[in-house]
Amino acid sequence: MRQHRINTLKQGEHYTAKELDSFVSTTDVVLLSSNASQLFSDPEREYKVVHEVEGFFEHSSNDGEKYFRDKRAYVVEKV
Known part of the structure; x- marks a missing residue:
């Protein structure tokens, strides 16, 4: 069994909540x-990493500008 503390996620791999x-x-x-939320x-429910991106654009409601966030983002789905 894999330890609960991981340092990276890999696309295509399954992970527990x-x-x-x-x-x-x-x-x-x-x-x-x-x-969703x-x-x-359920801590034991499994999720698959389906996509990974290096960053994303975010819209600011304060000034109406779009800003690029240099932050890794992962999309996961229930298995």
Whole structure:
């Protein structure tokens, strides 16, 4: 069995919600889930990393500008 503390996510791999929770808590990333707000509700539920990007654009409602965020983001879906 894999340890719960992981340092990186790999596209195509499966991870438990517990592992993802640990990863997000210790790494500066964005995690997008097809499971909405229930991502961490079941620690043993598995998710597959389906996509990874190096950064993303974000719109600011304060000044109306779009800013590029140089932050890794992962898309995960329930298995």
